[in-house]
Amino acid sequence: MISQSENGQLNTTLQDLQRAESAGANNVEMQGLVDQMNSVANLEAQLQNVPPQDTSQRAQLLGEINTTLTSVDAQAIQLQAVASQRTHLGYVIAYASGIIGAVIGTISYYYGAILYKRYQIIRSSQSKFLPEQPNHIRNKRPSD
Numbered sequence: 001m002i003s004q005s006e007n008g009q010l011n012t013t014l015q016d017l018q019r020a021e022s023a024g025a026n027n028v029e030m031q032g033l034v035d036q037m038n039s040v041a042n043l044e045a046q047l048q049n050v051p052p053q054d055t056s057q058r059a060q061l062l063g064e065i066n067t068t069l070t071s072v073d074a075q076a077i078q079l080q081a082v083a084s085q086r087t088h089l090g091y092v093i094a095y096a097s098g099i100i101g102a103v104i105g106t107i108s109y110y111y112g113a114i115l116y117k118r119y120q121i122i123r124s125s126q127s128k129f130l131p132e133q134p135n136h137i138r139n140k141r142p143s144d
Contacts (some may be wrong), residue, residue, distance in 0.1 A: 008039070009069045016076035023080045024087035033079070036072045040065055 012039060017037070047061045 009066065009073070013037070013076065016073050020080035020083060025079050026083075027030050029079055033072050033075055033136045034069065036068055036075075040068050040072070043068070073140040117140040121144070 014037075017030070017033060022032075035120065043061050043065045047065070050057050050061065054057075
C-alpha cells in the first residue's frame, strides 16, 4: 500500500497531466507521460505483491514510484507551459490575420471608391465637351 505522501503526489501529478492536456498538449506529447504513469501503476502492483517483511524491496519500489512521479510531474508542468504558449500563439495569429484582412478590405474598398469617382468625373467631363448636335438631329424621331 502506498503512503499518504505518495498518494498526494500521485493526485498532484494526475492534476498536472490534466492541466497539460487541457492547455493543448497533443497525443504524441502526452504518450510518453502516459507510459511513465503506466509504469507507476505496474510498480504499485508489484508493491502490493511484496510481503511487508521485505522492507528493502518495498523501499526500492517506493523510491522508483516517487522518482517517476516527480519526473512526470515536472514534465507535465513544462508541457503545460509549452502547450499553453502554443495555443495562445495560435489565437494571436488568428486575430492578427483577421485584422490584416480587414485592413486589406478597407484599402481595397477605398481604392475602388476613388476609381469609381474618377470614372464618374471622366464620364461627366466627356458629356460636357461633346459638340452640341443640330436641332434637326436632336428632334428627329427614330420612326421618321
